[in-house]
Amino acid sequence: MADRQKKGTGKQTARKRSPSPQRSGGPVPRQGPVPRQGPVPRQKPASRQEPATRQRREAQIRRTQQSRKRKYKRNYTLYYIMFGILLVVLGTVLSLTVFFQISEIRVEGSGVYSKDDVLSLLSVKEGNNLIRVPTKKIEETLFSELTAADSVTVKRDLPSTLLIQIEDGQTAFQIFDRERYYQISEKGRVIGITVSPAKKVQIITGITVSEEKEGVFLKDVVDEEQYNDLLIFAKALSEAGIEDVTVVDLSDSLSVTFFYEQRLRIDIGSFTDLNDKLLLLKETLSKGNIGVDEAGTIDLNRSDMLIFNNISDPEFPEEFSDVFSDPKPETSEESPSEEDADPPAEPSSEEPSNQGEG
Numbered sequence: 001m002a003d004r005q006k007k008g009t010g011k012q013t014a015r016k017r018s019p020s021p022q023r024s025g026g027p028v029p030r031q032g033p034v035p036r037q038g039p040v041p042r043q044k045p046a047s048r049q050e051p052a053t054r055q056r057r058e059a060q061i062r063r064t065q066q067s068r069k070r071k072y073k074r075n076y077t078l079y080y081i082m083f084g085i086l087l088v089v090l091g092t093v094l095s096l097t098v099f100f101q102i103s104e105i106r107v108e109g110s111g112v113y114s115k116d117d118v119l120s121l122l123s124v125k126e127g128n129n130l131i132r133v134p135t136k137k138i139e140e141t142l143f144s145e146l147t148a149a150d151s152v153t154v155k156r157d158l159p160s161t162l163l164i165q166i167e168d169g170q171t172a173f174q175i176f177d178r179e180r181y182y183q184i185s186e187k188g189r190v191i192g193i194t195v196s197p198a199k200k201v202q203i204i205t206g207i208t209v210s211e212e213k214e215g216v217f218l219k220d221v222v223d224e225e226q227y228n229d230l231l232i233f234a235k236a237l238s239e240a241g242i243e244d245v246t247v248v249d250l251s252d253s254l255s256v257t258f259f260y261e262q263r264l265r266i267d268i269g270s271f272t273d274l275n276d277k278l279l280l281l282k283e284t285l286s287k288g289n290i291g292v293d294e295a296g297t298i299d300l301n302r303s304d305m306l307i308f309n310n311i312s313d314p315e316f317p318e319e320f321s322d323v324f325s326d327p328k329p330e331t332s333e334e335s336p337s338e339e340d341a342d343p344p345a346e347p348s349s350e351e352p353s354n355q356g357e358g
Contacts, residue, residue, distance in 0.1 A: 100129060100130040100131050100158065100159055100160065101127055101128070101129060101130065101160060102124070102125070102126050102127060102128050102129070102130050102133070102160060102161070102162050103126060103160040103161070104126070104160065104161045104162070105119065105122070105124070105126065105161075105162045105164065106157075106161055106162070106163050106164065107119075107164045107166065108163070108164070108165050108166070109165045109166045109167055109168070110146075110149065110166035110167075110168055111168055112146075112148045112149070112168050113146055113148070113149070113166060118142065118146075118164060118166070121141065121142060121145050121146075122138065122142075124138065124162065130156050130158070130159070130160060130161075130162060131156070133154075133156065133162060135154040135155065135156065136154075138154045138164075139152050139153065139154045142154070142164070142166075144215060146166065147189075147190075147191060147214040147215030148168060148169055148191045148192065148214075149166050149167060149168055149169060149191075150167045150168065150169040150170075150185050150186070150187045150189060150191070151166075151167040151187075152164070152165070152166055152167075153165040169185030169186070169187070169189055169191035170185060170186055171183040171184065171185065171191065171192070171198055171201050172184055172185060172186045172201075172202075173201060173202040173203070173204055173234075174197060174198055174201050174202070174203055174204070175203075175204045175205075175207050175209060175218075176197070176203050176204070176205050177205075177207060177208055177209045178209075179195065180193055180194070180195065180209075180212065181193070181194050181195070181196065181197045181198065181203075182209055182218075183198055183201070184218055188217050188218045188219060189215070189216070189217050189218070190213070190214055190215065190216050190217070190218060190221070191214065191215075192214060193212060193213075193214055197320070197323045198323075199323060199324075200323070200324060201323075202245055202246060202247070202248065203246065203247045203248070203320055203323065204230065204248050204250060205247065205248070205249050205250070205251065206226075206249050206250040206251025206252070207222055207223075207226050207230065207250060208222065208223065208226070209221050209222055210222065225253075226250065229250055229253050229271070230250060232271060232274065233248065233250065233256070233271075233274070236274045236275050236278050237278065239275060239278075240275065240278035240279050240281070240282045241282055242260075242278060242281065242282050242285075244260060244261050245258055245259070245260060246258075246259045246260070246261060246262060246316075246320070246323075246324050247259045247316070247317060247320055253270065253271060254269065254270045255267070255269060255270075256268050256269065256270070256271070259314065259316055260285075261324070262314075262316045262321070262324055262325075263293075263294070263295035263296075263314060263316075264290070264294075264295065264296065264297070264298055264314060265296075265297045265298070265314040265315065265316070266281065266297075266298045266300055267297065267298070267299055267300060267301065268300045268301065269300070269301035272303075273303035276303035276304075277300045277302075277303045280300070280303065280304075280306055281298070281300060281306065284306055284308075289308075290308055294310050295310065295313075295314055296308060296309050296310035296311065296312055296314060297309045297312045297314055
């Protein structure tokens with residue numbers, strides 16, 4: 001019993017707490033920081049820590065500022081693009097509705113067609129918008145209608161003028177086929193069809209024209225072989241520098257003949273060595289080996305030999321004789337002038353006899 005009491009007394013004695021300061025009325029001790037578990041990091045000296053921190057701070061500020069600048073730049077670029085698109089749309093709308101109204105349609109270059117002739121073919125009028133004018137379509141329309149023209153160009157002369165330039169076709173040669181004369185321009189367009197030939201213009205025979213229509217191109221209305229023969233012969237004449245060729249017969253490509261002026265008929269045979277043959281002819285004419293008044297025939301079937309016969313008749317086609325001859329002056333049937341009239345009779349020098357004398 002005594003032992004139990006001792007143990008109990010000891011237990012009670014161990015559980016007995018010391019009086020707290022709050023209860024005892026004494027000062028409360030200040031608690032310090034709770035110690036950190038684990039290894040304590042090594043602290044750098046204050047003198048080395050402050051510059052590194054300041055540099056990181058400045059770098060962070062620079063990156064932030066650069067990011068803001070890029071953002072602002074992207075925003076401004078977007079605004080500029082939107083503003084530019086708005087200006088383009090606005091300018092387009094105004095140019096197609098308000099600005100660039102046609103106040104004048106000017107026609108230049110043609111001596112065949114008047115301004116009224118051209119305007120009658122246009123659907124465009126003064127007051128229409130110049131920007132919306134279909135220039136290419138107008139060119140095609142005018143060129144198909146103006147058959148005597150070699151080219152038509154339509155331009156916008158800002159701010160308010162529509163310019164139409166027309167180049168009249170000049171007859172380079174004429175083709176005689178089935179009692180019709182087809183005038184061909186330098187660009188190969190049929191600019192006229194007549195029953196009488198144009199004066200002083202070279203005549204080509206032996207070519208068949210399939211369509212009697214003005215405004216078409218020669219290559220579209222003749223046989224391809226004949227067209228090529230014509231081009232070859234024309235090019236060779238030009239390169240040789242031979243002028244005054246009046247009539248050319250291309251009916252047979254193996255027996256080509258042409259007339260120089262109206263007095264010489266040249267037989268060149270085929271197109272073989274054509275350039276050499278024509279150069280030989282040019283040299284003979286330039287040296288004066290054939291007189292300027294001599295007439296006859298020239299055999300030029302070989303490129304190294306020219307045979308001139310001044311006895312044979314060149315037989316220039318009679319139906320073309322008036323085309324290249326100068327017109328004869330007209331004689332006026334007027335009464336003779338005073339100078340051509342008989343002079344008045346002179347009075348007799350004898351005095352009349354005095355019959356009453358005696």
